[in-house]
Amino acid sequence: MRLSRSLFLLVFLACAVLMAIALFMEHVMGLLPCPLCMLQRVAVIGVGVVALLAALHNPAGRTGTSIYAGLVILLSAAGAALASRQLWLQSLPADQVPACGPSVDYLLEAFPLMDVIMIALQGTGDCAKVSWTFLGISIPGWTLFAFILFACAMVYLLFRRLLAANQ
Template sequence: MAFLQHQWRQPAHINGLLALICFALVAIALVLEWVGGMEPCPLCVFQRIAFIAMGVVLLAGMVVPGRSVAVLTVLACLGGIGLAGRHLWLQSLPADQVPACGPGLDYLLGVFPVTEVITLVLSGSGECAAVDRVLGVSIPAWTLLTYGVIGGLAVAANLRGRRAAGGQ
């Protein structure tokens, strides 16, 4: 039993577990979409991309844990926090201040350059103001919380592992 406890303290194992959580969250979002009928708004899709980016970095951290994994995870995490914060802000607007609904993300990607699509999505639209809840909490609030927890754990694991290894 002590061997298992020691092994799960290794940054590579923690990175693997956190990567699995990131990918599981994206899978849950897909289930909510396909089975639960919750159509994602463009900001939701971008938040999924942030989780995927975090997961990919954390997978790489299974091979080479350390400061770079912590930094890259935090960058993806901060992007996700910004997206979730913007999403929550749109959801908090009074009905008369909600922006008009825009075209879907598929249409935008087919018509506009990627940089303009990003600008349009970040400006928000009416469908992003709709509030879908899981266990009584809005989905962007859950993602905001989750970005913070995963990012914090990734930083702690990868920087602690670095100090434990003698500062390599």
Template sequence: MNLPNNRAISLIVAAACAGLIAIAIFYFQNHLGLEPCYLCITQRVFVIAVGVIFLMAGLHNPAAKGQKIYAGLATLAAFGGSFFSIKQLWLQGLPEDKVPACGPPVDYLFDAFSATDAISMLLRGDGNCAEVQWQLLGISMPGWVLVSFVGLAAVGLFQLLRK
């Protein structure tokens, strides 16, 4: 069985990441009116990072050593995004009395605080991140994003270990 080459896989995964972001913005945010919380935005950044790494790998089409570097970076980014998906799932599972307070909108964070402070707040999450706004088959949005990150990490590992 002939598997697609590294370039084709990289470009397909980059397109899949672009599709995930498009669905998040155009369907969930614009059509359904769901506002992304701090951790949602952080997860989007990691999906974009994975997509950009795979796009660079596809456009560059490096030799084996370069492909392994791109695959390793993409896998690390997918693991990073997984961490924030798990963190949001943990917040969603907290009892109501343990949920942290809700913070200000993201626009305000970057207007009122330094970039490092605003990013730190984004990475911590807040009470808004504990709210389950949407589910499919009993799994909330960060659960599905985690499934996506696991798939992206699996492709990255496949590319990394591929001969």
């Protein structure tokens, strides 16, 4: 199996595991996702779908691989920005945390989708609450780490020939 196909498949599987963990945390542990968490999930799903399509398509040329890798990098950058925003909200002193807002379900019922996205991007007090950590790192910290890994894997895929030529 070609390296690019294996790497895209690995990214897809990692995204599937991240979503399984997110659903476990929500439905078994009872940790309800905030609006920024929901947007990060969309980014993880987007990365996973693009990576799966790339693995299934298995483009032979450099152009196809570059397009898929570029899309994964863009989605990873968006996800990393969302995770960074949430980490910033979590770092605020208690008196500067925005007020808690209504649930995502209510927002989707009461507002147009673009308004819901804008509200979610601003973040709420729910987004600033640290409800779970592993090794001292909160959920958006681990999500940021995953997005950085996905982007690095794709950068490696794009430039591996140049790296091999220089050695």
